[in-house]
Amino acid sequence: MSQMLDFDDNAARALEAMYLTPDVVGQRAKVIEMLSPQPGEHVLDIGVGPGLLAYDLARMVGEGGRLVGLDAAPAMLKVARTRLAASPQAECMEGDAADLRFPDGAFDVAVSTQVHEYVADIDKAVTELHRVLKPGGRTLILDTDWRSIVWHSSDRTRMERVLACWDDHLADPHLPATLGARLRRAGFRVLRVEIVPMFSPQWQPVSYAAGIMKTIRGYAMANGERHGISRDEVQAWYDDQLRLAERGAFFFSVNRYAFLAVR
Incomplete structure (x- = not known):
C-alpha cells in the first residue's frame, strides 16, 4: 500500500527548487519540443x-489560447x-487526474509530468485524458521507472531497503513499462517515446x-519503520552519500520516459 507524499507549503517550495535545477x-x-504547442491552442x-511548465506553455499559446x-x-x-x-489566458484549479471535470473534446493538448x-x-485516468481531448489532440505523459536507477552506495543492501521504502510513495513506481499499452487500449496512437535521464555522474x-x-x-x-529501517539507518544512508560526494565517488542516474500520443 502506498503512502503518498504530503505536498504542504514546505514541500511545494522544495519541489519548486528541484524543478529549477538544470536537469529538470x-x-x-x-516536453515542450515533443508537444510543440501552437498559438491559440487550449x-x-x-x-x-x-x-x-504551465508558465512556458501559457506564453506559447498566447492570449488567444487557454492554459x-x-x-x-x-x-x-x-x-x-x-x-x-x-497570464490572463491561464487558470489553475483543484482537481483529480482520474476525474477530469471538463466537457468532452475541451482541449487540443494535455500534459502531465511525474503525475500518473x-x-x-x-x-481511468488515461480514459479521461482521451475523453477531454479533441479528435487529433495530443497528450504527453512523463513518469519515472524507479527500476532504472543506478545509484552508487557503500552499502548496497541498505540502499535497496531505502529505495524499497521510497517506492511506497507511488501508486506504481514502474508505470512506464505498461503505459504504452494502456494508452493504446484507451484509443490513443503512440507517436513517440523518449528517455529523459536525470543524470549526475558527479556531485x-x-x-x-x-x-x-x-x-x-x-x-x-517518516516511513522507514514500515520497512524495518530505523531513523539512524536512514541518516547513515544519507551521510554515506555526502562522504562519497566529498571523495569524488558520487554517481546517480534514473530514467524518466516521455510518451507522446494522439487521440
Whole structure:
C-alpha cells in the first residue's frame, strides 16, 4: 500500500527548487519540443505543481489560447497561481487526474509530468485524458521507472531497503513499462517515446539528484519503520552519500520516459 507524499507549503517550495535545477529545466525543454504547442491552442496541465511548465506553455499559446493547470494540492496551486498571475489566458484549479471535470473534446493538448505514477486507477485516468481531448489532440505523459536507477552506495543492501521504502510513495513506481499499452487500449496512437535521464555522474549541489536525496531522506525518516529501517539507518544512508560526494565517488542516474500520443 502506498503512502503518498504530503505536498504542504514546505514541500511545494522544495519541489519548486528541484524543478529549477538544470536537469529538470532540460526535461521541460524536451516536453515542450515533443508537444510543440501552437498559438491559440487550449492546453490542460495535469499536476501543474509550481507552474513552471504551465508558465512556458501559457506564453506559447498566447492570449488567444487557454492554459488550465490542475493539481490536488492547495499548496502547489498557490505557487502556480502566483507564477501565472500575469497570464490572463491561464487558470489553475483543484482537481483529480482520474476525474477530469471538463466537457468532452475541451482541449487540443494535455500534459502531465511525474503525475500518473501517483494515480491509483491509471486506466481511468488515461480514459479521461482521451475523453477531454479533441479528435487529433495530443497528450504527453512523463513518469519515472524507479527500476532504472543506478545509484552508487557503500552499502548496497541498505540502499535497496531505502529505495524499497521510497517506492511506497507511488501508486506504481514502474508505470512506464505498461503505459504504452494502456494508452493504446484507451484509443490513443503512440507517436513517440523518449528517455529523459536525470543524470549526475558527479556531485552537484544544485541538481535533481541532490534534491531527491533530501526528499527520500525525509520520506524514509517518516516511513522507514514500515520497512524495518530505523531513523539512524536512514541518516547513515544519507551521510554515506555526502562522504562519497566529498571523495569524488558520487554517481546517480534514473530514467524518466516521455510518451507522446494522439487521440
